Amino acid sequence: MQMKKRVIRSLKDNNLFIKMFLIMVISIVSVSLLITFSSIRVSSNLFMDTFSITNTKVLNQIKTRFESYSYAIVSATHEVQNNGTIKRVLTQEDENSIETYTSYLNIKRQMERIYPTVASYEANMIVLGENERLFNMNYSNWPVSWKGLKSHSITHLTVSEPNTLQYHFIPSTSFSDKPMIVATKALMERGSGEIYGMLYFPIREEQLKAFYEGYTSKENEVLLISDAGKIVSSNKEEMIGVNADDVLNLAKEVDEEELSFKDVRVFDTDYMLMSEYLPTYDMYLVNLVDKNVVMDSLINTKEIIMISVGIVLIAVLIVFLISRRMTNSISRLVKQISNIAKHDFNKPVTETGGYEAKKIANAFNFMLNELQEYVDIVVQAQQKQRNAELSALQHQINPHFLYNTLASVKFMVQQGKKEKATDMIHALISLLQNALSNIDQTITVEQEIKELKNYVLINQSRYGDRIKVNYFISPDCLDYHLPKLILQPFIENAFFHAFNEKKEGFIQILIALKGERLVCEIVDNGDGMEMKGNYMKEDFKEKRHLFSGIGVRNVHERIQLLYGEEYGVELTSAKGQGTKVKVELPPQKVQVLSKI
Numbered sequence: 390m391q392m393k394k395r396v397i398r399s400l401k402d403n404n405l406f407i408k409m410f411l412i413m414v415i416s417i418v419s420v421s422l423l424i425t426f427s428s429i430r431v432s433s434n435l436f437m438d439t440f441s442i443t444n445t446k447v448l449n450q451i452k453t454r455f456e457s458y459s460y461a462i463v464s465a466t467h468e469v470q471n472n473g474t475i476k477r478v479l480t481q482e483d484e485n486s487i488e489t490y491t492s493y494l495n496i497k498r499q500m501e502r503i504y505p506t507v508a509s510y511e512a513n514m515i516v517l518g519e520n521e522r523l524f525n526m527n528y529s530n531w532p533v534s535w536k537g538l539k540s541h542s543i544t545h546l547t548v549s550e551p552n553t554l555q556y557h558f559i560p561s562t563s564f565s566d567k568p569m570i571v572a573t574k575a576l577m578e579r580g581s582g583e584i585y586g587m588l589y590f591p592i593r594e595e596q597l598k599a600f601y602e603g604y605t606s607k608e609n610e611v612l613l614i615s616d617a618g619k620i621v622s623s624n625k626e627e628m629i630g631v632n633a634d635d636v637l638n639l640a641k642e643v644d645e646e647e648l649s650f651k652d653v654r655v656f657d658t659d660y661m662l663m664s665e666y667l668p669t670y671d672m673y674l675v676n677l678v679d680k681n682v683v684m685d686s687l688i689n690t691k692e693i694i695m696i697s698v699g700i701v702l703i704a705v706l707i708v709f710l711i712s713r714r715m716t717n718s719i720s721r722l723v724k725q726i727s728n729i730a731k732h733d734f735n736k737p738v739t740e741t742g743g744y745e746a747k748k749i750a751n752a753f754n755f756m757l758n759e760l761q762e763y764v765d766i767v768v769q770a771q772q773k774q775r776n777a778e779l780s781a782l783q784h785q786i787n788p789h790f791l792y793n794t795l796a797s798v799k800f801m802v803q804q805g806k807k808e809k810a811t812d813m814i815h816a817l818i819s820l821l822q823n824a825l826s827n828i829d830q831t832i833t834v835e836q837e838i839k840e841l842k843n844y845v846l847i848n849q850s851r852y853g854d855r856i857k858v859n860y861f862i863s864p865d866c867l868d869y870h871l872p873k874l875i876l877q878p879f880i881e882n883a884f885f886h887a888f889n890e891k892k893e894g895f896i897q898i899l900i901a902l903k904g905e906r907l908v909c910e911i912v913d914n915g916d917g918m919e920m921k922g923n924y925m926k927e928d929f930k931e932k933r934h935l936f937s938g939i940g941v942r943n944v945h946e947r948i949q950l951l952y953g954e955e956y957g958v959e960l961t962s963a964k965g966q967g968t969k970v971k972v973e974l975p976p977q978k979v980q981v982l983s984k985i
Contacts (some may be wrong), residue, residue, distance in 0.1 A: 413708040421701045444676050445649060447604045448665045451611070452674060454600040458510050459669040462572045462590050465506040465514065466554060469588050470576060474499045479518030479576070479586040496524055512592035516576075517544075519585055531569065531591045543573055544587055551575035551584055556670045558621040559591075560630045568594040568629050570621055594622050594629060601674075608682035612675040613667075614640065621672065640664035640673040652680070797851045813850050816843035823873065831870040831977070834900055834907075838862060841880055841898065848884055855893045856884060863901040870977045871907065872951060878944055879911040879970045887915025887968060894967075906956075907974040914967040920960075948974065 469475055478496040496516070504514050504526050513530035515538070517523050523535040538544060543557040552575075559569045569591050576586040601611045605624035613622035618634035636655050643651050643664040653662045661678040740750040794817055801810035823832075823840050832840075838860060845858045858880075876898070883896045891914075899910040945958040952975050962968040 414705050417704045417708065418701055421697045421704075424697075442649070444609075444663055444678065448663055448674060448676055451601040451604065452665045452667065455667055455674065456669065458507075458512075458592075458600070459667075461507050461510060462512075463554065465503050465590070466574050466588060468503045468506070469500075469516065470574075472499050472503070475516060476576070476585060479516065479520060479522060482520055492522075493524075500524060500526055507590055510592060511596040512590050515589040515591070517587040517589070530593070531589075538587075538589070543571055543589075547573040547575050547587060548584065551577055551582075554669075556672070558615055558619060558630075568621070570594060570597055597622050598624065608679035610677040610679075612636065612677065613670075614673045614675055616671045616673075636662075636675060636677075637673060640666075640675050644673070794847055794851070797847075801850075809850065813847060816846045819843045820847070831872055833867065834862065834869050834871060835867040837871060837873075837876060838898070838900075841876060844877060844880060856888060857895040859895060859897045861897065861899045861901075866900050866902060866907065868978055869907055870979065871909075871974055872947065875944055875948070875972060875974075876909055876911065878941055879972075882941065883911060883913045883915065883968070887913045887917075890916045902976060905976065907976045909972040909974070911970045911972075912967065917962045917964050917966045917968055919964045920962050944972070948972070 474495050478492045481492070500514065500516070507514055508526075513525070513527040515523065515525045515531065515533070517535065517538055521535050523533075523538065525531070525533070533541075543555075543559070546557065547555055554572060554574045557571045557573060559571055561568050571592075572590040574588045575584045576588055577584050597613070602624055605611050610628075611624050612620050612628065612633070614633055614637050615621050616637075618632050618637040620628050620631050620633050620636075623629055633655075639651060639653050639655070639662055641664075642648070643662060644666045650661050650663045653660050655662075655677070659680045661680055663676040663678075665674045666672075667674055737754040738750045740747050740754070794813070798810045798813050798817075801807070801813065820840060820843050823836075842860075849856070849858075880896065880898075887896075888894055894914045897910075897912045899908075899912070901908060941958065941960075948957050956973050956975065959971045959973070960968065961971075
């Protein structure tokens with residue numbers, strides 16, 4: 390029993406040390422684990438990205454080899470198609486052995502001249518005539534008879550699309566001892582389009598494999614997949630002839646989405662898949678990189694984990710020694726700080742204990758002394774900054790407004806409308822005086838309405854009275870004060886943004902007392918806009934104002950800074966029905982200095 394009490398007392402006395410030690414141990418272990426796994430992940434991602442770039446270049450080189458072979462096939466096909474001797478031999482019927490020998494000799498010479506174009510790729514070239522003649526440049530490559538080739542499925546497919554150079558996969562059979570890829574093209578009369586023969590370029594898969602075999606390894610596989618999903622060539626012989634529709638679909642995704650690579654799982658293995666489409670062959674060149682094998686060779690995970698564990702153990706030992714030494718003096722300091730009344734920054738703590746505790750206590754006391762000074766400085770700086778911002782916005786009178794107004798005055802004078810021109814000049818002068826005076830001043834509702842009428846007068850003098858403005862002002866509100874330039878930005882919005890589709894309409898200005906609030910409403914029946922419910926200031930999209938620089942957002946912020954968050958601007962609108970702006974202010978009959 391006494392042992393249990395001692396343990397509990399010891400835990401209480403060393404509560405700070407235990408908490409501090411456990412937190413540091415957990416933090417060190419967590420950080421070490423995160424750094425370890427993050428390092429492994431970053432290294433893996435970096436390597437895979439670099440590996441994908443390298444393999445993409447390799448795929449491009451392989452693709453270039455396939456395209457080079459395709460170009461040789463096309464070139465040889467073109468020469469055969471345009472060769473009159475070959476055409477004549479494949480279409481004529483010889484009557485005796487001399488003519489037959491002569492025909493054979495002539496076509497042999499022509500084919501021997503053309504054959505080197507594809508012979509360098511170890512491909513064969515065969516021509517088949519409708520007159521039961523067959524000429525094979527390398528019989529050992531493909532020992533096929535006229536009858537067997539004439540009835541072969543690839544011949545039927547070629548005849549069905551005579552204008553297309555096609556590539557066909559022929560698996561290993563008694564007819565062909567090795568898998569082959571055969572390019573075929575029908576030979577046709579230019580004028581009539583009549584087929585007089587067939588041209589074949591068979592190449593063994595093992596020769597085709599030479600295009601990419603030097604770039605492959607156990608973990609780096611290359612597949613050539615036909616559009617039907619069959620693997621026609623691979624560095625792994627057991628894969629040839631296998632249906633791989635899933636790989637084909639993934640290759641199409643990589644090509645269509647223009648991805649560098651895609652992490653996939655096929656053949657029960659995790660791969661990084663890269664792909665290149667070979668349009669001439671209508672096949673996909675696919676590169677599969679075994680991620681597990683590659684990463685095992687790159688990163689020694691066990692070694693990294695052992696190093697991390699060693700670092701954690703050393704760090705825990707150091708933390709134990711340091712935290713034990715600091716605990717006692719810090720515990721005393723914590724008790725003093727905890728006894729300070731809430732928000733009582735004038736009561737300093739006693740600077741006792743060890744070096745660290747004294748430094749903390751000294752810094753804490755210094756902080757208390759400086760806090761009040763900094764608060765005052767920050768408040769004053771915010772006040773000056775806000776005043777400067779509002780003053781700058783207030784003076785950003787749009788020059789186009791002045792130019793257009795003065796141009797209208799000039800036009801009125803030229804037309805002899807001197808009284809209207811005089812009224813317009815007086816209205817402009819009043820607007821400018823009001824806009825350029827002290828922003829901190831407040832004005833009466835009566836004066837604000839007067840300035841709004843001056844603004845409306847200028848706009849109606851310039852654009853006509855297609856937009857009517859009505860004023861509904863409660864007489865008992867005329868002496869109440871409100872900040873300058875509070876309502877004018879909304880009138881500007883209504884004039885220049887509410888009637889773009891509608892050409893005529895009205896704007897109504899309503900000011901009245903509602904309870905303990907001075908409510909000002911600006912309502913128009915203009916174009917309106919789509920909105921969900923009531924939108925406050927933070928949801929407004931700022932628009933350019935043609936007279937004042939103070940926008941809707943500034944009005945709302947200014948009201949809340951002056952009077953509190955319970956006041957401000959509320960906007961509702963509906964497409965085709967118009968917009969309503971409601972400004973709520975506290976009722977004040979005397980000028981109150983701005984808080985900002």
